[in-house]
Amino acid sequence: MEALSQFFAVYGSLFNFIGINALLALSLYLTLAAGQLSLGSAAFAGIGGYTAGILTMKLMVPFPLAVAAGSVLAGAVGLVIGLPVLRLRGVFLAIATLSFGEVVRIVVLNLDITGGAQGLVGIPAITTTSGIYLSLAVAAYAIARLRYSRIGWCFESIREDETAAAALGINTTYYKTLSFVLGAVLAGFAGALYAHLNYIITPREFGFSVAVDLLIYNIVGGIRVWYGPVLGAALLTALPEILRGTGVAAGPVRMAINGLILLLVILFLPNGLASIFMRIGKGRAKAAAHAIPEEV
Amino acid sequence: MDLLAQQLINGLFIGSVYGLFAVGYTLVFGVLDILNLAHAAVFTLGGLLAVWLVEAAGLSLWLAFPVSVFCCGLLGLLLDRVAFAPLRQRADSNFSGLISSIAMAIIFESAALGLFGARTVRFPAHTISVHIWRWGGISITSLQVEIVAVAILLMVALTQFLNRARVGKAIRAVAENDRTARLLGIHVDGIIAFTFFISSALGGAAGILFGLYFDSLSPDMGRSIELKGLAVIILGGMGSIPGAILGGLAFGLSEVLTVALTGTSNLRDAVAFTVLFTVLILRPAGLLGRKKMREA
Secondary structure (H helix, E strand, O other): OHHHHHHHHHHHHHHHHHHHHHHHHHHHHHHHHOOOOOOOHHHHHHHHHHHHHHHHHHOOOOHHHHHHHHHHHHHHHHHHHHHHHOOOOHHHHHHHHHHHHHHHHHHHHHOOOOOHHHOEEOOOOOOOHHHHHHHHHHHHHHHHHHHOOHHHHHHHHHHHOHHHHHHOOOOHHHHHHHHHHHHHHHHHHHHHHHHOOOOEEOHHHHOHHHHHHHHHHHHHHOOOOOHHHHHHHHHHHHHHHHHHHOOOOOOHHHHHHHHHHHHHHHHHOOOOOHHHHHHHHHHHHHHHHHHOOOOO | OHHHHHHHHHHHHHHHHHHHHHHHHHHHHHHHOOOOOOHHHHHHHHHHHHHHHHHOOOOOHHHHHHHHHHHHHHHHHHHHHHHHHHHOOOOOHHHHHHHHHHHHHHHHHHHHHHHHOOOOEOOOOOOOOOOEEEEOOEEEEHHHHHHHHHHHHHHHHHHHHHHHOHHHHHHHHHHHOHHHHHHOOOOHHHHHHHHHHHHHHHHHHHHHHHHHHHOOEOOOOHHHHHHHHHHHHHHHOOOOHHHHHHHHHHHHHHHHHHHHHHOOOOOHHHHHHHHHHHHHHHOOOOOOOOHHHHHO
């Protein structure tokens, strides 16, 4: 018990970051599930984080209400942005969401109420580790269930072939916007939790490089199943600590390892690390199928 | 009035560097339909390598420039071989190519960090002699003129090469339709590799000019121009060389004009990205782009 609490004292904040990053990665996963490449998740997290932080800090709004407000506002912005932007495809969508993210970051940088470049300082640190992981469990469960619902199948069909999905009578605009807005809400939620973790948030924490990091978590983990992004976020968030444990100093080498992992995954495991687990699962399913003689 | 004229001239100078950077960016997109996010890292390496060649190896700038540009071209070949060629047959090569280029960007940036250190460097003071010409309140340095001359020379040379030379025509044929090009006896993989060579060489040249213009180079200097380059090629139309040149100039002008009109530099990037966002929504093919690019 003593060892456990000491372990947690050292690595507690790491676990918090893993949880938050997993939530953020899942928010992007929701949008990727419908085949939409967005680089705006970090900006939605920023909107949620700043909204909730300002509400609890300056207006003394209760924490749950502030988090809800942050998520709803992020979702509302997601709706307004998503409707025009989702007409674009692939790289163009990525660039449009990216420019949206940059505008959000610059606006936050220049407003007085957000504290500008110094960031929003003095946010009460209310978020707990158990709160983060409870949210993560709920979000992961909901997303896993969503996959085999009507909505999930619609997302899947749009990702595979948007034209074919539309021809089958699926309202592609509706489902694409839905995936975008759901992602924005979850990102806003994760951002609100993040804001109440360390007393301070700055615009830089929601910039382009963070948006790219979220994409990397998804790719490394895999975007075919819900646990892919969680796996990717956990592995890559913990990687600096693991490398430090094995004696690799911060700096170029660590960065190069990050890049190499991403490169190797995209070249040799196009469905991410999760596909290793999926393959094992499929192997078992196949063995089971062989065991039972097929009825004709 | 003089101030405004001076700002406009400065905008043209920096715009020509943006244009040169974007030309290489857009060339790869035109041929492969892939966004090469490692382009900015090559830009950085080009600039830093030139400084090292001048400072540590004692070369004159006129020799360091072509050597560094050639090395960047070789990096382009490496990029193609490692990150793009293995993915070419994959159905989602647009998406996976984008990701592997991010991986290469991280690896290149870590290489820049490891080889040249994290500090900001500059070309030694007497690398190039600078005269200043003044007319009334307007001043132009010989360095600025040389930068613009080199940038324009390279862009004109590229345009002529693509229009006249046999290999240039082959590049355009592959951009149009790689399967037909293959049937016509064009060595498609070789042409693509060569395209990467040219593109990265131009990116490296832009990095050197950028470093000369601002008199400071650092391993993360590619970050800001990466997003600006994206804005420029969207504005000009993806894959369009004249579009990239004009887009670069327009972007340089819009930057300095925003600063001149609002009196602060805070909103400089916000205006640029709002323009980008609007162009994407209203005219996704860009100002000079071809219609079919929208489906990419």
